[in-house]
Amino acid sequence: MSDFNSKHEKVAAKLRNEITGTEYEPGDQLPSEKRLCDYFKVSRVTVRHALQTLENERLIYRKQGLGAFVADTTLNSGLVQLTDFSEDMKKAGLKSSSGLISLDKVEPIKEVNEILQLRPDMKLIRIDRIRFANGNPVAFDITWLPPGYGQLLFDEDLTTQTIYDVLEDKYEIPIQGGSYRITAKNADDYIAKHLGIAPESAVLEIDRCSRTTGNKKVYFQKRYYNPSHVSYVLELSRNDNESMSSKDGLPLKEFSPSFAK
Structure with missing residues (x-):
């Protein structure tokens, strides 16, 4: 595993544990990118990549100019990830x-x-x-x-x-x-x-x-x-949660290639 991937995955793993544990509640704001850089002693690129990973996993969401916030994981959100x-x-x-x-x-x-x-x-x-x-x-x-x-x-x-x-x-x-x-x-x-x-x-x-x-x-x-x-x-989920607006439709949970062995 490359040094860059190792660093950003370690940062993402630590934050993931805190978010899914008892450190944060839905809606809580995460520390700023600068504070995360100082805490983990990594570059801003590494922190941003870790945050992007968590956003892809629907564990956080970001507001422009305000920062990153913990998502409500009780909602049935889909995960579709770009892979190589x-x-x-x-x-x-x-x-x-x-x-x-x-x-x-x-x-x-x-x-x-x-x-x-x-x-x-x-x-x-x-x-x-x-x-x-x-x-x-x-x-x-x-x-x-x-x-x-x-x-x-x-x-x-x-x-x-x-x-x-x-x-x-x-x-x-x-x-x-x-x-x-x-x-x-x-x-x-x-x-x-x-x-x-x-x-x-x-x-x-x-x-x-x-x-x-x-x-x-x-x-x-x-x-x-x-x-x-x-x-x-292709996997879809049907969410009847009334708090979700109709524009959300059927969330795409998974869209991935299946290979014959």
């Missing part, structure tokens, strides 16, 4: 690895530059990788990054590290959120070759865009899953 490939594999009890096909500076792509909110003439960094689970090729990724983030990856071993690993652990660039778009697609010759399937076979295409602080886009990625190895599990 290695985290998905670990959760599934599988060993992850990657095969790096290419890492290059490429010409602008109108659609990608717009998604990443870059100038139309700005070149991109493109990474093509095969993603393995227990040695089986289950996914193929094509990832585009702005040059500022992409140049940080050229000297890294992306067969054993993920992009999240490098940016968060080495450069303390937290990945705070992202969006998913899932569609069905027929694999072209290039994708099929690297997944070891026949051309025009059906694959699951996931377009995902991850962002860091300030809503800055870190990368846009197209991931192609072999559906014989993976499916997505």
Whole structure:
């Protein structure tokens, strides 16, 4: 485990224990980021990442300009968390690895530059990788990054590290959120070759865009899953608590990939 991950997880664990124990009541305010930095003797980036973890777990909520507050965990809240490939594999009890096909500076792509909110003439960094689970090729990724983030990856071993690993652990660039778009697609010759399937076979295409602080886009990625190895599990909860407004609808509790072993 990296030093950065270890630090922020230790901070999150300590705060989690206090929140779920008897230290705090729902609505109580947590100490300021500065006080938490002093108390844990860590950087502000580490504290913010720990708070983001707790917010993702719905244990706290934040008010702009005021700070972080303890959430009412008696409400039936859902948890949906952005994860990377290695985290998905670990959760599934599988060993992850990657095969790096290419890492290059490429010409602008109108659609990608717009998604990443870059100038139309700005070149991109493109990474093509095969993603393995227990040695089986289950996914193929094509990832585009702005040059500022992409140049940080050229000297890294992306067969054993993920992009999240490098940016968060080495450069303390937290990945705070992202969006998913899932569609069905027929694999072209290039994708099929690297997944070891026949051309025009059906694959699951996931377009995902991850962002860091300030809503800055870190990368846009197209991931192609072999559906014989993976499916997505969607779990909803129905909450009849009248204190919840109708706009809350059916909270999404879990949305995660399920891998065949």
